[in-house]
Amino acid sequence: MLEIRNLVVDIDDKRILNGLNLTVNKGEVAAIMGPNGSGKSTLSYVISGKEDYTVVDGEILLDGENILELDPAERAALGVFLAFQYPLEIPGVGTMTFLKAVMNAQRKARGEAELTTPDLMRRVREAAEELSINQEMLKRPLNFGFSGGEKKRMEILQMALLEPKLCILDETDSGLDIDALKIVADGVNALRSPDRSFLVITHYQRLLDYIVPDTVHVMANGRIVRTGGKELALELEANGYADYRQQAAE
Amino acid sequence: MAAVQETVDRVKAIDVDQYKYGFETVLETEKAPKGLSEDTVRYISAKKNEPEWMTQWRLDAFRRWQTMVEPTWARVDYPKIDYQDAYYYSEPKNFSGPDSLDDVDPEILKTYEKLGIPLREQELLAGVKTSKVAVDAVFDSVSVATTFKEELKKVGVIFCPISEAIREHPELVKKYLGSVVPASDNFFATLNSAVFTDGSFVYIPEGVRCPMELSTYFRINERNTGQFERTLIIADKGSYVSYLEGCTAPQRDEHQLHAAVVELVALEDAEIKYSTVQNWFPGDAEGKGGIYNFVTKRGDCRGDRSKISWTQVETGSAITWKYPSCILRGNGSNGEFYSIAISNGRQQVDSGTKMIHLGKNTTSRIISKGIAAGKSDNTYRGQVSAHRKASNARNFTNCDSLLIGDQCGAHTVPYIESKNASAVFEHEATTSKISDDQMFYCMQRGLSDEEAVALIVNGFVKDVLQHLPMEFAVEAQKLISISLEGSVG
Amino acid sequence: MGADVKPLRTAAEAALIARFQAAANSLPGDSATGRRRTEAFDRFEKTGLPTRRIEEFHYTDLRALLRDAPEPAARPDAAVAATVLAHNAAFPAPLAIPSLDFVNGYLVSQPPAIAGVDIVALDAALAAGDALTGRIGALELAQDNPMLALNTAFMAEGAIVRVSKEAGDAGLQLRFANAADAPFSSAPRVLVIVDDGASLDLIETHAGASGLAYQVNAVVEIIAGDGARVNHTRINAEGDAAQAVSTLSVSLGADVRFSSFGLTTGPAMSRHQIFLGCAGEGADITIGGATMLRGRQFADTTLTLDHAVPNCNSRELFKTVLDDESTGVFQGKIIVRQHAQKTDGRMMSAALLLAENATMNNKPELEIFADDVQCAHGATCGQLDDDLLFYLMARGLPRKQAEALMVEAFLGEPLEFVAREDVRDNLVALVEGWLAARG
Incomplete structure (x- = not known):
């Protein structure tokens, strides 16, 4: 599904990713853990195509195709979905208007027929119910005046509706209390399938109690420095990241 | 409303003339003949022992000035000035130059003592103040003393009267004088270029952080005399200087003209911080007398990453016409303008700034606080512009006005011009009064109405005050209270 | 600036002066109207076409922009008028509201019959000495404006509309359409009087043929009596070579609820000036x-x-979107006079620059003489937010579509001021059409 080879990325001449290699198989849930500043969020932005980063070297392959030359919309149409750490507020754009625009844009890019409004409404309503998103929220401008938990649920709602191949969750647990975290995790778990891969980026092990990963990668100083099973997360929780910082520096 | 109204009424009853610097020093002076002609220009140039190129520069400016028309776009109103009915040069008799304080007329020394300006270095050292301030004292048309010159020389800093710089450092003066404010810039600047008498010259060499605050203290004393000072500050690569300027004048019935030019040049990575506390005689409550303050101040951020910051506290002058500006030429350069302008009685203030973004990644910030009381008019006039090449220019402007009483006016006239899509400009302005709730709250806590107004006004201007050097900030705070105490609220 | 320097007259100014001298005696109205025309023309002649030296025209040098002053077009016959109107509609979906139609500046329709609304042609009213003509030019604040004065000097084509309380919630369209074989100029003038307690939706649309360099100097005056309600919407979709100067002059009585929304998109050059004076307390x-x-x-x-x-209370919100090498200007001045205590005035101008070579000039002004007021203005300019653009693209919207969505959201706020849904739908369609044409 996703294969990253020797990825080197700078921002403003500062090196953030430094020869990163990573493979995520079809249907796999991979967690990336690491200390602050290790480059986790950068990785999520570079996979989804944010402009501010300079890719100096390496490749990102999605189903064997290098996506580095594609703009964010083209990557999204191929099935890359990023659940933002800080979802953006869009004053003046109604949530339904937004959902209709993005769902149809992706369908159009894939050569599929556009959804009719009733069909779209039905899909949104069903998915919203699953995530305890009420109709009132759908009537407001996107993310405008939403609480932290509401914004994260709205991200998962979009994930459910857009049916991506690769879901990247960037610190999805940040700013969530335990109840909100459960709702979000249930939403994600419901979307797990043999055809869909997840890259779950988190600083804390807590999220992984609810979204149980198949693989855990440890990231430090712009590289994957260790890979293991889900037990690795517990080890990190107990011992912290100190060892890895040192290891990467050597 | 009741509380404020009461304050207004009560304060109206107080004797208006609270100007504390209105005394006159009686001196014998030598003056140029009254009026303005090429002869006047030559007289001044000769008095200053200037080289021929400087005399010519002045004459060129004078000829240009004769073809120019006084500007009328500012929101100020005054009777036509008769430029032939004033003296353009006045110096204390037997004045031979500021070589030693011992030669300075004791009356002048007394004047500065009275104004609280220390001219004797030892007095200053013996004082309780911990930080040193070097002073250039300009009395009418001449610099009477410059302190700490020797100590500054040790680190290569040149701090001297501009008349001396023209003689001693012609290469620097020729290179920079008029390079920021051209001799043809505007009516008042051109007049200044022709007849400027004294002012300060500062050069900070590459990489030097000026070891003390530099300051100039301007005093107009003589009757019917205009003061035309000229200041030129050059901060070479990577250097830093903080410069302060203060002004006062005796209380007189007739208006006097003050038309200064200040030029700042900041080269690569240099920083200049320029602070002014302007307290020229504002005229009495009915608008009799007071200084016409027509000033051109401009800084050129010529080098990359250079920075110029203007801070001004304007409480004096009958008319203020003043727009300290920054030309942000160097990439990544930064300009700031922090202003408190208080008008009272019949004062008219038209002041603000220009931030001209020419280079890439240039940033600027404008914080202006205007307070209008009495029958005064207080205008903020500002321009922010981004030229085609000024990618990623940023400006934030905040100008707030406070009105005290219903006889005054507060006006905001910003020009915001962007020719670059990546430039981001944000401007906000508000006008309001001191709320009854705020007044009541303060008074309920035991403040008198006057104290409450002073407290609230000081809170209103706090964002600007904190940009003044410490000693000045304290002075300025007092000055603000006095200015308002003086006439209304 | 010297007093004795007489400015040289441009070709346009010379033509206007000659035209006024030739036409002064044949323009409709009695001797009082004649004096009024002469006074107005004198005012215009004193400044000529305004230059940057007049502060209100700081960014718009009409002397340089209006190089000539083409002759007015001939009055179109009914067939021509119908064709021009049919081909130059500002709105994609016609409104079911009675209309007063103008072609090339001439009133070409019979006034519609609306209960409680009286409409007379301006030239007829002037010729007959109708008392209502005395209310033309009621707003002192505007009268010094040279372009308004020019319109006053030549006023003939137009209408006087009077809405009485009996009309209920009346609606009226003023449709201006322009098309001819050669460049022409027009100066229509409409006075709308809304009586005490009366209510009116006034929709003013301007459209014209593309590629035709015609000039318009249109004036609409609104006088709203105590307790009146007026919703005014104005669309400027003039032809792409047109130069359109327009003045909206509004006098409000006590407790009036007044709203005006203007969409500008069509002409090569436009200058829309709004003068609004509050004569009675409690206006919103x-x-x-x-x-x-x-x-x-x-x-x-x-x-x-x-x-x-x-x-x-007043709220002003202006949004400008600039693509390619276009230039936008917003000048807004709020004056609060000494006795206007408890005024609450807020003005905002925001501009979005979509292309590198676009230019925006903002001049929001406050002129305040009363102390017990709350006034504020703000101005911003910048480009589309990068992070938002990325967010939308990461959801699969192609760049142009993501930009369009953001622009639409940016413009949406002032569109909300338009209460009528049929009008707002048309405005949204115009915005969408403009965005679609970006490609």
Whole structure:
């Protein structure tokens, strides 16, 4: 599904990713853990195509195709979905208007027929119910005046509706209390399938109690420095990241 | 409303003339003949022992000035000035130059003592103040003393009267004088270029952080005399200087003209911080007398990453016409303008700034606080512009006005011009009064109405005050209270 | 600036002076109207076409922009008028509201019959000495404006509309359409009087043929009596080579609810000036604007709002979107006079620059003489937010579509000022059409 080879990325001449290699198989849930500043969020932005980063070297392959030359919309149409750490507020754009625009844009890019409004409404309503998103929220401008938990649920709602191949969750647990975290995790778990891969980026092990990963990668100083099973997360929780910082520096 | 109204009424009853610097020093002076002609220009140039190129520069400016028309776009109103009915040069008799304080007329020394300006270095050292301030004292048309010159020389800093710089450092003066404010810039600047008498010259060499605050203290004393000072500050690569300027004048019935030019040049990575506390005689409550303050101040951020910051506290002058500006030429350069302008009685203030973004990644910030009381008019006039090449220019402007009483006016006239899509400009302005709730709250806590107004006004201007050097900030705070105490609220 | 320097007359000014001298005696109205024309023309002649030296025209040098002053077009016959109107509609979906139609500046329709609304042709009213003509030029604040004065000097074509309380919630369209074989100029004038307690939706649309360099100097005056309600919407979709100067002059009585929204998108050059004076307490004022420009278009919106009496509220929101090498100007001045205590005035102008070579000039002004007021203005300019653009693209929207969505959201706020849904739908369609044409 996703294969990253020797990825080197700078921002403003500062090196953030430094020869990163990573493979995520079809249907796999991979967690990336690491200390602050290790480059986790950068990785999520570079996979989804944010402009501010300079890719100096390496490749990102999605189903064997290098996506580095594609703009964010083209990557999204191929099935890359990023659940933002800080979802953006869009004053003046109604949530339904937004959902209709993005769902149809992706369908159009894939050569599929556009959804009719009733069909779209039905899909949104069903998915919203699953995530305890009420109709009132759908009537407001996107993310405008939403609480932290509401914004994260709205991200998962979009994930459910857009049916991506690769879901990247960037610190999805940040700013969530335990109840909100459960709702979000249930939403994600419901979307797990043999055809869909997840890259779950988190600083804390807590999220992984609810979204149980198949693989855990440890990231430090712009590289994957260790890979293991889900037990690795517990080890990190107990011992912290100190060892890895040192290891990467050597 | 009741509380404020009461304050207004009560304060109206107080004797208006609270100007504390209105005394006159009686001196014998030598003056140029009254009026303005090429002869006047030559007289001044000769008095200053200037080289021929400087005399010519002045004459060129004078000829240009004769073809120019006084500007009328500012929101100020005054009777036509008769430029032939004033003296353009006045110096204390037997004045031979500021070589030693011992030669300075004791009356002048007394004047500065009275104004609280220390001219004797030892007095200053013996004082309780911990930080040193070097002073250039300009009395009418001449610099009477410059302190700490020797100590500054040790680190290569040149701090001297501009008349001396023209003689001693012609290469620097020729290179920079008029390079920021051209001799043809505007009516008042051109007049200044022709007849400027004294002012300060500062050069900070590459990489030097000026070891003390530099300051100039301007005093107009003589009757019917205009003061035309000229200041030129050059901060070479990577250097830093903080410069302060203060002004006062005796209380007189007739208006006097003050038309200064200040030029700042900041080269690569240099920083200049320029602070002014302007307290020229504002005229009495009915608008009799007071200084016409027509000033051109401009800084050129010529080098990359250079920075110029203007801070001004304007409480004096009958008319203020003043727009300290920054030309942000160097990439990544930064300009700031922090202003408190208080008008009272019949004062008219038209002041603000220009931030001209020419280079890439240039940033600027404008914080202006205007307070209008009495029958005064207080205008903020500002321009922010981004030229085609000024990618990623940023400006934030905040100008707030406070009105005290219903006889005054507060006006905001910003020009915001962007020719670059990546430039981001944000401007906000508000006008309001001191709320009854705020007044009541303060008074309920035991403040008198006057104290409450002073407290609230000081809170209103706090964002600007904190940009003044410490000693000045304290002075300025007092000055603000006095200015308002003086006439209304 | 010297007193004895007489400015040289441009070709346009010389033509206007000659035209006035030739026409002065044949223009409709009695001797009082004649004096009024002469006074107005004198005022115009004193300054000529305004230059940057007049502060209100700081960014718009009409002397340089209006190089000539083409002759007025001939009065179109009924068939021509019908064709021009049919081909030059500002709105994609016609409104079911009675209309007064103008072609090339001439009133070409019979006034519609609306209960409680009296409409007379301006030239007839002037010729007959109708008392209502005395209310033309009621707003002192505007009268010094040279372009308004020029219109006053030549006024003939237009209408006087009077809405009485009996009309209920009346609606009226003023449709201006322009098309001819050669460039021409027009100067229509409409006076709308809304009586005490009366209510009116006034929709003013301007459209014209593309590629035709015609000039318009249109004036609409609104006088709203105590307790009246007026919703005014104005669309400037003139032809792409047109130069359109327009003045909206509004006098409000006590407790009036007034809103005006203007969309500018069509002409090569436009200058829309709004003068609004509050004569009675308790007025509630909302003024909005949306301007969309591309190519080398130039559009200036200049607003002067005079709070002369206490207890009025005003909200102004203007949005400008600039593509290619276009230039936008917004000047807004809020005046609060000494006795206008408790005024609450808030004005905002925001501009979005979509292309590197676009230019925006903002001049929001406050002129305040009363102390017990709350006034504020804000101005911003910048480009589309990068992070938001990325967010939308990461959801799969192609760049142009993501930009369009953001622009639409940006313009949406002032569009909300338009209460009528049929009008708002048309405005949204115009915005969408403009965005679609970006490609």
